[in-house]
Amino acid sequence: MTADTLSTKNSPYPSTDAAVLFRAEGLHKSFGGVRAVRDISLAIPAGTVFAIIGPNGAGKSTLLNLMSGIYQPDAGSMVFDGIDLVGLPAHRRVRYGLARTFQKIRLFKQLSVIDNVVAGFHIHHDIPAWQYVLHGSAFRRDHARCRDEAEKLLAFIGLDKRAHLLAGSLSYGEQRMLEIARALATTPRLLLVDEPAAGLNAAEVETLLDRVGMLRVQGVTVVVVEHNMDLVMKVADRVLVMDYGQYLFEGSRAEVQAHPAVIAAYLGADFQ
Amino acid sequence: MSNPEIAEQPITSMANSILTSRRFWLILAAIVISLLPMIFTDSYWRTNLIVCAINVMLAIGLDFIIGYAGQLNLGQSAFYGIGAYVSTLLITKLGVPFWIAFGCGVLLSGIAGMLLSLFGVRLRGHYLAIASLGFAVITYQILLNWISLTQGPLGIYAIPPPPALRLAGLPIIEFSNLANLFYLTAGFALLIYVLLDQLVRSPIGETLTAIREDEVSAASLGINCQKWKVFAFAIGSSIAGAAGCFYASFVGTLVPDAFFITESFTILAMVIVGGMGTLIGPVFGAILLTVLPELLRGIGDLRLIVYGVAVTLVVLFMPGGMVQAARLTAARVRRVVRGAGTEATT
Numbered sequence: 001m002t003a004d005t006l007s008t009k010n011s012p013y014p015s016t017d018a019a020v021l022f023r024a025e026g027l028h029k030s031f032g033g034v035r036a037v038r039d040i041s042l043a044i045p046a047g048t049v050f051a052i053i054g055p056n057g058a059g060k061s062t063l064l065n066l067m068s069g070i071y072q073p074d075a076g077s078m079v080f081d082g083i084d085l086v087g088l089p090a091h092r093r094v095r096y097g098l099a100r101t102f103q104k105i106r107l108f109k110q111l112s113v114i115d116n117v118v119a120g121f122h123i124h125h126d127i128p129a130w131q132y133v134l135h136g137s138a139f140r141r142d143h144a145r146c147r148d149e150a151e152k153l154l155a156f157i158g159l160d161k162r163a164h165l166l167a168g169s170l171s172y173g174e175q176r177m178l179e180i181a182r183a184l185a186t187t188p189r190l191l192l193v194d195e196p197a198a199g200l201n202a203a204e205v206e207t208l209l210d211r212v213g214m215l216r217v218q219g220v221t222v223v224v225v226e227h228n229m230d231l232v233m234k235v236a237d238r239v240l241v242m243d244y245g246q247y248l249f250e251g252s253r254a255e256v257q258a259h260p261a262v263i264a265a266y267l268g269a270d271f272q
Numbered sequence: 273m274s275n276p277e278i279a280e281q282p283i284t285s286m287a288n289s290i291l292t293s294r295r296f297w298l299i300l301a302a303i304v305i306s307l308l309p310m311i312f313t314d315s316y317w318r319t320n321l322i323v324c325a326i327n328v329m330l331a332i333g334l335d336f337i338i339g340y341a342g343q344l345n346l347g348q349s350a351f352y353g354i355g356a357y358v359s360t361l362l363i364t365k366l367g368v369p370f371w372i373a374f375g376c377g378v379l380l381s382g383i384a385g386m387l388l389s390l391f392g393v394r395l396r397g398h399y400l401a402i403a404s405l406g407f408a409v410i411t412y413q414i415l416l417n418w419i420s421l422t423q424g425p426l427g428i429y430a431i432p433p434p435p436a437l438r439l440a441g442l443p444i445i446e447f448s449n450l451a452n453l454f455y456l457t458a459g460f461a462l463l464i465y466v467l468l469d470q471l472v473r474s475p476i477g478e479t480l481t482a483i484r485e486d487e488v489s490a491a492s493l494g495i496n497c498q499k500w501k502v503f504a505f506a507i508g509s510s511i512a513g514a515a516g517c518f519y520a521s522f523v524g525t526l527v528p529d530a531f532f533i534t535e536s537f538t539i540l541a542m543v544i545v546g547g548m549g550t551l552i553g554p555v556f557g558a559i560l561l562t563v564l565p566e567l568l569r570g571i572g573d574l575r576l577i578v579y580g581v582a583v584t585l586v587v588l589f590m591p592g593g594m595v596q597a598a599r600l601t602a603a604r605v606r607r608v609v610r611g612a613g614t615e616a617t618t
Contacts, residue, residue, distance in 0.1 A: 070488065070491075070492075090488075091490075091492075091493075091494050091495055091496045094491075099492065100492050102488075102492075106486045106488060106489040106492075107486075107489070108482055108485035108489065110481075111478075115478060118475075119478045119479070119481075119482045119493060120493045121475070122475065122479055122493050122495050123494035125475050127474070127475070132470070132475070132476050133467050133470050133471055135470060139474065142475075146475075185493070186494055
């Protein structure tokens, strides 16, 4: 199945639109008999917050795993800033500026908070190979720079006071924020966050919303997978609604809130 | 309440900076190594010292793979054997100079490690353990049954010691002397330790730890897990190869039984008893588990039981090994000292 033969009815943007940072067409992914993602197309404009919502089991996380490269799609195409992503392993996508967090927190729990962030600088180290064994001035410069930037990122998400605790000892909400800091250490242009508000208290959600807004101002495009409608309505520029692995609707916040199919999917009303 | 602490701070911080200075510990280790053959003058204990140095190499090599990269490798005995047999066969059959044969042995066991890692790249945890154990069994069987090459269970005899270091044609340091052979092996073990220590304190250490903790997460940070696992195996197995070369030239005879799979478990026990994921732990684990069976020789076959019980107790009650025990003790001492200090002022 090629992109040409696909219907473009799901894609609200013309394919020549230069402002689109990420474009997917006709994505399919099945696990055994379960069709987790069916014919999903989306176009994410650069510099926006793009939300993917839907009830549990709608295929949101699978879609995110396709985008980040944990799974490869059965069919469909994905292009990120002119780069064909299909077949590209997850670690290669990071080098092009695609980072993510996980719904089920996956921090390095035995490492300190700051070391978790420093691990995120993996693709940015600037050290000649021999200095890994014989630490020289380039090594020390790189080390100092990473610590410095890691501290800035921790300050950004409000964990600078906890830099030297073990990551596993943080509260649930703090661990979620640390995952974001760690992903930011890779300096992404597109950040995928999977249910960032799950398990957060009201104050933490406010901080999260604030930081997502700041990232957008800094030019980072953010994709938020969420089923918390309130949060999505506060932060998203555009919203894609999924149900049973399929495209349901895509539009602005207001359009989504007014759309009968969306209301039906969430409230179970008979909209016909 | 804060006054005594302020007064005490410069002293403790100075003591701390000495104790945490790696140069200090390096010099201390070098001094201890140079004194040991003078303290132990009989050939029995000098032999044990050399075995200690060889086991230290094997243990820190394995710890790099298991403790840092988190890859459960039970094939260390095979890499050890490959290093020993490759270098010995090159020396005895082709007359290759020792140090070139040494390099070939290290290289080939490193390549074997890389191949094992490449084939086992999709395997993790117990599955990788079984695959690497299988590799160790196969290697042992080849050493045992390829009689035309290895002479099988008959063994290879009269392997010469490393050639003497010469200056202007005169032998300066003879390695037929056990003390000098100890200096050579222990010096090498110390060198490997220092290089590995530098490596794990570099971003490579963070990368490997990230892979150990969570591969999916590591990949999400741009880490090519496959590549770094192969790297860890290459380093760890070539160190085992180096240990094998030294072993062959020190013992002078090679039989496949020295590289039976139980050797893999012995090395693993050294790593666990010492403290996985720290480099210093396996050093002391290797020394303890080499010396302990010798000290227990007086009680005959009972020693195997005592040895087994001791290892089991460590695993049960001190899963972090000797390093964890030392850290807990140090913390307790510090608390007692601080408690005494505040009591004295009140």
